[in-house]
Amino acid sequence: xxxxxxxPVKSASNWxxxxxxxxxxxxxxxxxxxxxxxSLTSENSLLHDGYRFIPKELSLEAYRIVLKSPEIWLxxxxxxxxxxxxxxxxxxxxxxxxxxxMSRRDFRYHRPLTFYIFFTLLFNGGTIxxxxxxxxxxxxxxxxxxxxxxxxxxxxxxxxxxxxLDKMSVxxxxxxxxxxxxxxxxxxxxxxxxxxxxxxxxxxFISFAYWNDWFNALxxxxxxxxxxxxxxxxxxxxxxEFLANSPLAxxxxxxxxxNFPTLSVRMAMALVAGGPMMVMFPFFQKYFIKGITxxxxxx
Amino acid sequence: xxxxxxxxxxxVAIMLLSMTVLAGCKSDPASETTSPKATTPTTTASTTxxxxxxxxxxxxxxxxxxxxxxxxxxxxxxxEEINKYxxxxxxxxxxxxxxxxxxxxxxxxxxxxxxxAFDLAWGSKYWLLSYQPNIDKGALLELTDAMISKxxxxxxxxxxxxxxxxxxxxxxxVYGFPVYQIAAKTKSLVIQKQFVDKYKLDVxxxxxxxxxxxxxxxxxxxxxxxxxxxxxxxxxxxxxxPNLVAADGLAVAYKKDDKTYTSITKIQQxxxxxxxxxxxxxxxxxxxxxxxxxxxxNIVDLKKKGKVxxxxxxxxxxxxxxxxxVNNGGNAVxxxxxxxxxxxxxxxxxxxxxxxxxxxxxxxxxxxLLNTDKVLYNLISNGMEGxxxxxxxxxxxxxxKDSGYAPNVDWVFGNQFNAYLKxxxxxxxxxxTIQLNESAxxxxxxxxxVNRDSIKSEVANVTAVDNEFQVALETGAVDPADQLQxxxxxxxxxxxxxxxxxxxxxxQAFLKAKGL
Numbered sequence: 093x094x095x096x097x098x099x100p101v102k103s104a105s106n107w108x109x110x111x112x113x114x115x116x117x118x119x120x121x122x123x124x125x126x127x128x129x130x131s132l133t134s135e136n137s138l139l140h141d142g143y144r145f146i147p148k149e150l151s152l153e154a155y156r157i158v159l160k161s162p163e164i165w166l167x168x169x170x171x172x173x174x175x176x177x178x179x180x181x182x183x184x185x186x187x188x189x190x191x192x193x194m195s196r197r198d199f200r201y202h203r204p205l206t207f208y209i210f211f212t213l214l215f216n217g218g219t220i221x222x223x224x225x226x227x228x229x230x231x232x233x234x235x236x237x238x239x240x241x242x243x244x245x246x247x248x249x250x251x252x253x254x255x256x257l258d259k260m261s262v263x264x265x266x267x268x269x270x271x272x273x274x275x276x277x278x279x280x281x282x283x284x285x286x287x288x289x290x291x292x293x294x295x296x297f298i299s300f301a302y303w304n305d306w307f308n309a310l311x312x313x314x315x316x317x318x319x320x321x322x323x324x325x326x327x328x329x330x331x332x333e334f335l336a337n338s339p340l341a342x343x344x345x346x347x348x349x350x351n352f353p354t355l356s357v358r359m360a361m362a363l364v365a366g367g368p369m370m371v372m373f374p375f376f377q378k379y380f381i382k383g384i385t386x387x388x389x390x391x
Numbered sequence: 392x393x394x395x396x397x398x399x400x401x402x403v404a405i406m407l408l409s410m411t412v413l414a415g416c417k418s419d420p421a422s423e424t425t426s427p428k429a430t431t432p433t434t435t436a437s438t439t440x441x442x443x444x445x446x447x448x449x450x451x452x453x454x455x456x457x458x459x460x461x462x463x464x465x466x467x468x469x470x471e472e473i474n475k476y477x478x479x480x481x482x483x484x485x486x487x488x489x490x491x492x493x494x495x496x497x498x499x500x501x502x503x504x505x506x507x508a509f510d511l512a513w514g515s516k517y518w519l520l521s522y523q524p525n526i527d528k529g530a531l532l533e534l535t536d537a538m539i540s541k542x543x544x545x546x547x548x549x550x551x552x553x554x555x556x557x558x559x560x561x562x563x564x565v566y567g568f569p570v571y572q573i574a575a576k577t578k579s580l581v582i583q584k585q586f587v588d589k590y591k592l593d594v595x596x597x598x599x600x601x602x603x604x605x606x607x608x609x610x611x612x613x614x615x616x617x618x619x620x621x622x623x624x625x626x627x628x629x630x631x632x633p634n635l636v637a638a639d640g641l642a643v644a645y646k647k648d649d650k651t652y653t654s655i656t657k658i659q660q661x662x663x664x665x666x667x668x669x670x671x672x673x674x675x676x677x678x679x680x681x682x683x684x685x686x687x688x689n690i691v692d693l694k695k696k697g698k699v700x701x702x703x704x705x706x707x708x709x710x711x712x713x714x715x716x717v718n719n720g721g722n723a724v725x726x727x728x729x730x731x732x733x734x735x736x737x738x739x740x741x742x743x744x745x746x747x748x749x750x751x752x753x754x755x756x757x758x759x760l761l762n763t764d765k766v767l768y769n770l771i772s773n774g775m776e777g778x779x780x781x782x783x784x785x786x787x788x789x790x791x792k793d794s795g796y797a798p799n800v801d802w803v804f805g806n807q808f809n810a811y812l813k814x815x816x817x818x819x820x821x822x823x824t825i826q827l828n829e830s831a832x833x834x835x836x837x838x839x840x841v842n843r844d845s846i847k848s849e850v851a852n853v854t855a856v857d858n859e860f861q862v863a864l865e866t867g868a869v870d871p872a873d874q875l876q877x878x879x880x881x882x883x884x885x886x887x888x889x890x891x892x893x894x895x896x897x898x899q900a901f902l903k904a905k906g907l
Contacts, residue, residue, distance in 0.1 A: 139696055160793060164464065220504045227507065310494050311501060316466070327491040331460040334492050 131155070131359035138355050154356035158364055164316075164324065165364075171236065172321040176302040179240045183298045184291060186244050191253035192279060195260070206254065213247040223311055238312035239320060243301055249294050256290040257283065303369055325365050332357060448482040451750045453757060456499060457513035457803045459489035465795035469774050476767055481756045487771075489798060495519045503530040503745070510748040511757065513803050514567055516557075516738040522567060523560060525743075531566040532744040532751050542752055543568065543759035549806055550737060551829060556838065557736040567741035568758045572807045573824050574737050575831030577707040578631055578730035581715055584723040586610060586617075586700050594727045600629045601670065603701060607679040610700045619679040621699035623687035627865035629703055630667045631730040636834050641733075642841050643898050652835055652907060654898045656891040658879055665875055671867030684866035697722050707732075709823035713815045734831040740802055761805035768809045772801045780811075787812045839901045846893050849886030856881045 130143055134151035141148050159165060193199050194206050216222075222242075232238040260283065268278050284291070306322035313319055319327075332354050462469075466489065474484040488509075490498055499512060499520050514520040514531075525531050539547050550571050558565045580603060587594065590609050597603055607619040622629075635655070637644030643654040674680050681693065693699060697720020704715065707726055715724045742761070744754045760767050773780050773788060774796035780788045788811040790797060801810050808821040817823075843850050860878040863869045 219501055223501045224505045227505065307497075310498055314488055316464075323494075326493055327461045330491045330493040334460065 127359045127362055131356050131363055133356055135354070135356055151356070154360035157357055158328075158360045165321075167317065168319055168321045168324045169368075171239070171318055172303060175236065175239045175305075175320065176299050179243060179302040180295050180299045182240070183244045183246075183249075183302075184295055187246070187249050187253055187294060187298075188284065188287070188291070190245065191250050191257055192283060194250070194254045195257035196265075197262070206251075209247045209250050213251070219311075226312060233312050234315045234318065235312075236318050239305065239308050239318070240302075242308050243298070243305060246298070246301070249297060253287075253290055253294060256287060260286065300369075321365055325361055328361065329358070448753070450478070451483050451753050452486060453483055453510040453750060453754055454486045454488060454508075455511040455757075456488045456490060456495075456502075456509060457800070458492050458495040458519055459798040459800045459803060461491065462489055462798040463795040465774065465779065469770065469779075469796050472775055473767065473770055476770065477757065477760065480760060480764070480767075481753060483750075483753050483757060485757065492519070503528070506747060508747040508749060509745050510750060510754040512743055512745065513570075514741050514743040516736065516741075518739070520743070522738060522741070522743075526560045526562075526566050530746055532746050532748060533564050533566055534568060534744065534755065535565075538752070538755060539565075539568075542755040543762075546759045546762035546806070549762060549808075553833065554734070554737045554828075557738045558741070567738070567743040568755075568762070569737040570740040570742065570802060570805055570807070571737060571762070572740060572802050573706070573708045574735055574739075574828045575732045576705060576735045577728050577732040577827075578628075579704045579707040579726040579728045581702045581704045581719075581724050582606075582727060583700050583719065584725055586614070587725055594725060597727050597729065599631060599633070599729055600667070604670075604674070607674065607701065608677070611678055614700070616698060618681045618693070618699045619701060620674065620681075621690060621693050621702045622680055622684040622866045623690035623693060624685065624862055625688065626690035626703050627684075627862060628705070629671070629865070630664055632663070633731070636832075636836070641834060641836050642839050643836050643894060645836070652898075652902055654895050656895075657887060658882060658891070661875065661879060661882075665871055668864050668867070668871035668875060671865065672870050673867070675867030680867055685862045685868045691718050694718050695720055709827060710816050710820040732827060732831040734828075734833040734837060736837075742805075758805075763806065763809070765809045768805050769811055771804050772798070772810060782811075786818060789813070835902075835905070835907065836898075839898065841894050841897055846886070846890050849890050852885035853882060853887055853890060856885050 126143060126145060129145050129147055130138065131154050132150055132152070133144070133147035134149040134153065137144075137147065137149040137151075190209070194202050194209065196202060199205075217225075226238060226242070227233045230241075232241065264282060264286075265278055268282055273281070304322055306320065306326055309318070309320050309323040310326075313323070466487070470485070470487045473487070477483055477485055496519055502509060503525065512520060514522055514525065516522045546568065550569060554569075554574060558567060558569055560566055580597065580600075582592070582594070582603075586592070586606075590606065590613075592606050603620075610617055610619040634647050635644055636647050637655075637660070644660060645652045645654055671680070675682075675684075681687070681699075687693060690702060694702060695718060699719070704711070704726060707728060712724055712726060715726075716722065742758050744751050744758075748754055761771070762768075769788075773790065774794065776782055776788075778791070779794040779796045780790045782788050790813065801807055808825065810821075812818065812820065856878070859881070860869075860874065864871060864874060864878065
């Protein structure tokens, strides 16, 4: 095995493969580099020279504006990180706890239950009943829970998890039972460790959903205390758009923003908002790949 | 097997339990109740302030939603200050709820559809929280004449009577209170001052678009890398005809001296514009117009470089030159009007009261204050003196940079003519705006809109044809010699004649109803 892996591939095709992946990498990295470059360029230079990889006039003005009131940003970062961490962990647990019985053929109601979940994937009540439920029955307005609970159980994720668990062999569970294991012990000690690849994938999905969510915040959060990062960005962007293009904008306020670097601010914001996820992803990826390897060795 | 079921059940139980616990965390807002009607003030409507002594009114809390730029961290502080002031006036506190422009419509629609209680909101006729659709949904409270004369008489007095019909919904009732501001539109050329001075252009000699041609030639010949006339997809429409009443946005056009107000069809108008299209094409060929005009999305992007000598402005509000300067790379400009001033309505910005409001009378009193009280208006627009702005003299203020309160949406809050002046605004800017409003021509066709139900598909087809030809012709990119006829033929094929017939029919019915 080891020898076979180590055996060098023909050098010519090796070159092609390298070239191919180098190109793909470049296609992904170049736009990103441009975003960084633009965010560091002065607005004046952007207007006259266009986008350039090497800024003609360096300027940190965009970052100064974006990070103008750091306490607001820190608060929003805090909210987003909190809902992502708490939400992902809780959601993962709930998703698995729901999917597991659905996958157990020996559970009598596994079919109706699957249908019940599947049905919500096809039909939902719509925004207004959802809003009424959240505000008038659950009273979750202006609560951080309003940002966590709606995303807790995604039927799509549950079905992914179920189809993964479907492949678990019944024999493992039976042998564990013979050894005197309780259902909970089977779940935590056998099923969960065996599902790491699925859990890794789902946690990636879920954490992105939490990180990017702004619509729930728009609906339920009036208090600035709980405004997540993405909603803050939506607000700042709409302000920029407004001041740049609206004939309704006040003369005086336009004057105040006369030299407002709209183009570079957008790029700076993209970096501020997406940055942490991009930095975190490689660390996360380590477990992700490990998870897949564990999974592939299962049988 | 039994055990599997049990495990599942217990996990469901955990889920449900946690949900209920979470739900229980919030107190029940329904417990706060007020009975507004019982203690309605008995003051009769009069010319003297109708606001009764605050002590006779029970204290109420109002919520006010409005679109705004993010105001900053001092929002709560300013809100508190406002409450102190409003409490002394009408014994009410206001919960200010600014929402950004993107958030405003989705959130307000949800709130209104769910029947959640709130008192006041900002609305407009064609933009955010649009007027008629929300009236149709039954979300807004009717403001009767009796209510207005009782609770908001001073604010009503600020608005000229001839403008008031603009507030009427299709059922003839009024559901909002306008924020009085610029209500007229004039088409103007925007010319960079440096070139006017340099080439001694007599701006008074310019009456129509054609008169600018020699100047464009001078610029072309003498100024390298300056665009003589800048146009983009959002800035065409230079054509004006002094004999025609046809402001942009009006459904019909008619001859100014025509006492029968016969509507002129779109195809006739296009044929009349042939000379204009030819001129544009010649200008384009001569290099007076930027070549990318039909492709360029936004003219501001081009003007910001400061390299556009002449461009077009549709509104021309007094003091707008300062605004224009910002968009022109900091170069001073002059406005040269090339059309009449048309009244465009007062309903473009207003405050509405929700049907779910528990205290509509007090909400209306608050609207009255917003539109008449200088202290309140400037507090809500500019924040607190010394903290968010400094006073230069009794008229001018200077905002403090990064001060923590700067919503920059004065036109949302109330009658702008109460505002302190800022920056380069001239002292007479409000007087001039009022003067322009009152002198603006109110076309007979004002308030007329075509009911498109029977011609929906034709309108869609015509729009597609318009998209194909309009911008190209208006910016002179194509030769009208053959393209204009092609455009007209395609319009006819798309059903323009049917639209014209329907428009004429409805227009005549409208005139008849008006007794003309």
